[in-house]
Amino acid sequence: MFTRVRSGDSGQAESPFLQELQPLPPAPGDRFDRGAFANLESPFLHGELSVPASEESGRTPSFAEEPELDEEWGLEHDLPQQGPSPLDALSPSELKAVRITSTFETGRAGSFGGLTGNFDGQGLSFGLMNFAWKAGSLHTLLKAFLRDHPAAFASVFGPDAARFQDVVSATKPDPDHPKRRVRDLDLQMDFARKVLNDSANKIRKPWSDHFGRLERSPEFSQIQVGAVRKALERARYWCNYFGLKSERAFVFMFDLVSSHGGAWLNAPKFHDRRRNILRSMLAAKEKQTGAPLTELEKLEVIARMIAAVSDERWRAKVLVRKLWFVKGTGKVHGTAWDLRRDFGVTDAPPLFDHEESPAESFLDDREEPQPWGPQAELDGQLEPFRRRHDEESYGADDDESYGANDDESYGAEEEWGQPETEGYACSPSEGEEPDDGPAREAALDDESLDDTYVEEEDEELAFEEGQESEAPSLADYGARIVNNKPRNGAKPAEVALIVDRWAHAERNKLRGARLEIYECDIDEPNRSDRATATNVRMAELTLDLEPSAEFLANPGRAGIPRVTVSNAKWANPTLEKSYKAKRNADFLLWVGTKVFPLWIPRQDILEEGNAAEIGFVLDDAQGHRIERTSIALGQTAAVSIPDHLRILLTIPGRFDDPLRDATLELDGTNFDEFLRGGNRRTFISKWLDEHAALKEAAGEPGAELETGDILKAWFVIHDVGVGASLSDKRFKASDAATKKGAVHGFLNRAGYFAATHDLVTNRQGTVYEFMSKNGLKQINGRTINIETVPDIQADVPNKSDGTRGEPSNPGLYASIGYRRKSGKVTYYKWTKAAFDALADLYIFASARARHLLTITVHKEMDRNLAQSILWREYSAAEMRAGSGKHWNTARDHPGDYHGDPYGFNVQALYDRITAKLNALGGRQMPAGARYGIHPRRVSKADGEDIGNGDSQKNSFPHQSDPTVRNDTGLKKKGWWNT
Secondary structure, three states: OOOOOOOOOOOHHOOOOHOOHHHHHHOOOOOOOHHHOOOOOOOOOOOOOOOOOOOOOOOOOOOOOOOEEEOOEEEEEOOOOOOOHHHHHOOOEEEEEEEHHHHHHHOOOOOOOOOOOOOOOOOOOOOOOOOOOOOHHHHHHHHHHHHHHHHHHHHHHHHHHHHHHHHHHEEEEEEEEEEEEEEEEHHHHHHHHHHHHHOOEEOOOOOOHHHHHHHHOOOHHHHHHHHHHHHHHHHHHHHHHOOOOOHHHHHHHHHHHHOOOOOOOOOOOOHHHHHHHHHHHHHHOOOOOOOOOOOHHHHHHHHHHHHHOOOOOOOOHHHHHOOOOHHHHHEEEOEEEHHHHHHHHOOOOOEEEEEEEEHHHOOOOOOOOOOOOHHHHHHHHHHHHHHHHHHHOOOOOOOOOOOOOOOOOOOOOOOOOOOOOOOOOOOOOOOOOOOOOOOHHHHHHHHHOOOOOOOOOOOOOOOOOOOOOOOHHHHEEEEEEEEEEEHOOOOOEEEEEEEEEEEHHOOOOEEEEEEEEEEEOOOOOOOOOOOOHHHHHEEEEEEEEEEHHHHHHOOOOOOOOEOOOOOOOOOOHHHHHHHHHHOOOOOOEEEEEEEEEOOOOOOOHHOOEEEEEEEEEEEEOOEEEEEEOOOOOOOOEEEEEOOHHHHHHHOOOOOOOOOOOOOOEOOOOHHHOOOOOOHHHHHHHHHHOHHHHHHHHHHOOOOOOOOOOOOOEEEEEEOOOOOOOOOOOOOOOOOOOHHOOOOOOEEOOOOOOOOOOOOOOOOOOOOHHHHHHHHHHOOOOOOOEEEOEEEEEEEEEEOOOOOOOOOOOOHHEEEEEEEOOEEEEEEEEHHHHHHEEEEHHHHHHHHHHOOOOOOEEEEOOOHHHHHHHHHOOHHHHHHOOOHHHHHHHHHHHHOOOOOOOOOHHHHHHHHHHHHHHHHHOOOOOOOEEEEEEOOOOOOOOOOOOOOOOOOEEEOOOOOOOOOOOOOOOOOOOOOOOO
């Protein structure tokens, strides 16, 4: 954590380096008008702002005029003085913070108006914090106004109220999920451009008059203040986080939260980059000063950090504005301001009328627990459940690898469910195409998605203890998922559902409520912040809610939920198959006194970085629901996930073969090394689009070929065998028979790839994966299985001198191997087109896996499997009890295992892969590089096949020995009968 401020540190003079700080000169064209005054790093704004005239005076507001001073502490509100202001509900220090930031945002301190048109592509912006129409922040507030105050809405918008209501409420079918409806942004933006704005992007009459009345609406002002309150609470959180005690620090933090988002430091999209940068800068300053940092020194470092990571266009303005709080005087957007004289801000502790803890909805659960956070409360609630559960010792001593999934496939043939709830985006970048490159970090910050202080349509209202009403409102329903600290370092992580209140269950038992758990794709391109339907539903549970005996015995005591959760049960067998963890769970979900072990979706887990967000929908089937599946809809829990890539790179036997040649065997190489700093996600999409075989495969009817990350270690090559070379497209993704194959796809002779299953799924193409105990533990779910279709030229007679006859058309082929049979040979030939496509597919799969996969072949995994592996892993009783064709083979025909691909030239494939990787311009692979199995384990130097013999020894996953060795300790046929 950060060094706490020394008591008495308030003076600027104590900082040895603040004297060096000088405001940067204004950017060209900087002038005092609305355009120059706009905070261009605001999450609500983009682009230059135009200068609206004041509705009352007809002129541009001037801030050079001396403001009126309140005798006690500062400026008056710029509000119509017809009664008390909604801002009066704020404490003195909170009001100072709002006045400063609203001045910088709108040019009118504390104004609830500030109407501007479509100069920035947002349709219009309005209100205390310049809430934007397109981004969703203004739209969200208008929906709340319409929902909670329909009469006031009708009065404000007069004869246009019904029309405007239709626009605000407009939805359309979700293109990706037609049964759901989403906000009709196209209609709303068309209305803003054609109806609200004139040709100069100024708001037309009578709409400017309507918004003038909206500015004076006490109901809408209250809604705005409610939104701002959450940002104020977030500012308090950051002050507590850094140990900052002064009012100056509080207004600084509020301005930072308002302009850069509530998670300006620790949003998941930053992957701890900002936090690490700031820690380094703080440490460097502390080393420079030789003493713990003062508050002003901390604020100066934070200001410089946030400017450094901002977009280059706005970096100078960001630095000037943030350092103004530190220096206390200077120009901001071209106008001189004094923090104390003009706004009454001091270095004394801030004054808050309400001393409750900052809102829990803003807690970053990955931070160290704060004394006022939910951790202590949760620990107390879960302790009796833990004690009971500890007797089972779930996962505590489980040495097995994370992600093993027993006999089941991860979503192999499942239709993963989607939420059936409506969720609207709340982001200025909605609809824009995101750029994932590292250079965009600053721009992403300016387009912050963390508008959590904007209330969504079903956001629960602030609950006041003891408040009762005849008809339950949204304030009477509250639930959350919170993180639980792992016990003694035990894995997996834990989260818990806490139902704080539920009106219908506070007096009588409510049966059969439904809970849906989601993995939420927050802050990821094209994911749930823009469309909650992209979230993956991981579990459905039923549960009962009933009055809490503890709360009834201690009414009014903080931290005790009003209801108790009981009788939680699984509700959806389909989801259970994919996400219910029988062992090695990614996290444990506590619901009441029961724990539910879950896997995080495998197709997303590598994209999540250090943590995955878990959200939920709780529905009581009586029309009341709590939904938390995106930033716009509220709180989610961050679940730490293990480093699955590290686990894949440390599988026993994969890279620790004693004969491994590290200079040539280069499987496992981090794929980023080939990209010269480029973005891997961008590379994957580009590689798919620019390689004809892959692009065609992805577009074929019935095809499954995506671009998401995968958790895979092996790339297994098969050969379909006799009758293979019937046509260039013998196998098609749309064919039902092809779909039933136990592989991910079929690579035909002409280079056409029939993508029957996406690479993320578990397709058990070898017996080793599902029959061997070690295979189940280490290999299952981690292979990509590809069938190849060679040309087979059978029964070529030997020449008169006894040498083998020549294959036909050798120039067409990249690999030619053979098998001997009674004076004849059979050739297995793979076309150059097929090898090209196979190399492209391998690179595509490796990029998705983040490292070079290990290439092996079917026969290597199944090599003499029964006698060399199964007979030694299972007892005689187990061998007799096993049923099915594979157990029958192991007992009755133990030498009858697959020997494909026949005579396959693995080195020829390696060389083609090397050429393609080196062409990327990054790390260069040496001549003769190998990416898996030694070629001599598959075929001899002249191409003769090395088969799968019943005397051979299965040594998989060891693969570096060029010699296939015999097993001298084979058990005799019929051993199970003795």
